[in-house]
Amino acid sequence: MSKVRTEDLKPGLIVSEDVKSPDGRVILPKGGRIEAFHPMLLKGLGVTEVEADSGDDEKLLQAAADYTREFFSYANPDSPVLAELFLYATGLVAQRLATGWVPPTLGERMAQNVEHLSDVLPADEADPEKIVRHETELASFPESSLRLKAELESPKASIGSLTKLIGQDLGLSAKLLKLANSPLYNFAEPVESIQRAVTLIGLREVSTLALGMATINYFQGIPPELVDMKSFWRHSISCGIFAKILSQAMGSGMNPERFFIAGLLHDVGRLIMFKKLPYASTEALLYARENFVPIVAAEAALIGYTHTAVSQYLLASWKFPAMLADLINNHHSPKAAPDPRLAAIIHTADAMSNAVEIGAGRLYVLPDFDDESFALMGLPASGLAKVFADYETQAEQTISAFF
Amino acid sequence: MALTLSPTLSLRKAPSISDEEFRKLRDFIYSKCGIFVDDKRKYLFETRFGPRLNALGAKSFSEYFQILTLSPDKDKELASLFEMVTTNETSLYRDTKQLDGVRASILSKIIKEQRAKGKFELSVWSAGCSSGEEPYTLSILLHEELGPELRKWRIAITGVDLSPAMVAKAKAGVYQEYAFKTTPEDIKKKYFTPVVGGLKVTDSVASLTCFQSMNLNDAAATKRIPKSHLVFCRNVIIYFDEAMKKKVVSSFYDNLLPGGVLILGHSETLHKISAAFKPMMLPGAMAYEKI
């Protein structure tokens, strides 16, 4: 039994003495449970600490750490960055455990039925180039995206031409406006037109965003039963948000939109694999969970190549701007990128979103982390706590802008 | 975040393994069972083996290695090592599409040929059978295919696995709900009966099978398996390197009767492993015929 400061209270904690206001009223009787609203309420009433059983707390924390550690078992346990990620993820898991969450058992982690799926191409015939060709022959990259790409690369681009181009696609305009009004930007006043967004955010920046959003649209048709598309996109958007925050933390002149979109699209190769090899890629997900390896290692073991090999062909055949493609294709191997320092941003953002997702019950082990490339970014590992905090203020609303 | 995290919370829990120790242990595992562990799984080794090291009181991987190779209990220790490096994930009716394809195009053909020859016998080898779901599935398929005619047939389905614990489970033939995740409901009803602790395969299904623990790396042992019409080796060779894949596949080749067929897991192929088989495209699967 010990005193817990009001600001450290978390939901689920059981108080071991009556909690009284300074004027003696009982606010929560002995044995009561702290709910999410309590810390604020108690603080408002001037209660600075309560008696709670922190022995259970310690146990809960250890349980959270043990659960979380499983998902870090593939990566270097001595990495200072992963140590930060581990602490953060453990905190999230502990919070959930405190609210009564029961973590999935080993059996549940593995249970998934892939029997209804079948691959478009047999394993013998499917290499990254072939599956991409199969895709690009079936459907061309959307006309509007091509024009956006041209706009992005054109020296003659203007607010007028870009606004007109985006305006032709109502869905795209709506999505961009939602994004401009999300906490990602946090403008003081509502952004009501694309023109205004371009003025506030910038011409190249909005073109980049528009290209990214149009690319997402292209994949909208993937049937949800193939794979859990919602968690796929959550992971992607999270990675985008982290990448943007990281790039901003690295100083000005970084074009945060570029990193947001690269983060958003970093696993795009996986979408092609889902479409062409649904059975094999779902088996790779299962293999990843069975063997405690990250999805990218499971792809290599089971399919023989990974989603970055696929995105390489895909983005090349779409003639996607190199400033995005280089980041996407190297997010698991930042050292191999033309500019490892920039690829490290997506690499780190991916790891951070994986860490967040452990707390949300996602079941995949963190991929390898390259500390040397991270060092190039010039951020201390200890600075990541602030990045997580910034992320928390933006995540939910930004993610909901997409769904 | 309002949570105060205790400073004792560290990511590392297991003793660390040096590159040298890792290579030694990995080569040892490879030489014992052909399972190949790539460099990237070094840290995974630490976490998987850590609890075992702690239980043994070994302070380093070198000490653990000594126990594995020199102690009087080394055979027992080896078995527990195998448990740590293998995955036994399986289920009844795993990969239904492939099984449908095998039944329609392969089993029925072999059966027809045998009938024509007046030889009512059939043998199947399930290599890497884990807890027995695969051999029992094959027995059920044969029950479905042959119906009442089954009585006339002599059928032997031999399941082998590296893990004695898995083989024991296979022999017991009792399964939990989880094992049925890919099984059609009617099959489950027809061939399993409730017992304490789960559902048990019927005697008729069990009667076609036999199980033994065996290392596929052991060429002398695999020679003792009766010659087969059909070899199932699914989701096993992905854990092997190319040399071991070749070795194991050649033992399948030797074991198969002329015209016999090898079935691999969904994403596995003989591409680059062996040219001694004729690949056949079935609906939902690939099969490899001995030529």
Ligand SMILES: C[S@@+](CC[C@H](N)C(=O)[O-])C[C@H]1O[C@@H](n2cnc3c(N)ncnc32)[C@H](O)[C@@H]1O
């Ligand atoms: C993932 S299970 C596959 C089970 C089943 N064939 C299926 O597809 O559902 C792999 C099995 O291969 C076995 N195994 C691995 N290496 C082996 C070896 N060298 N000799 C025999 N069995 C081995 C493991 O013990 C494990 O039970």
Ligand SMILES: [Fe+2]
């Ligand atoms: Fe990735």
Ligand SMILES: [Fe+2]
């Ligand atoms: Fe990712």
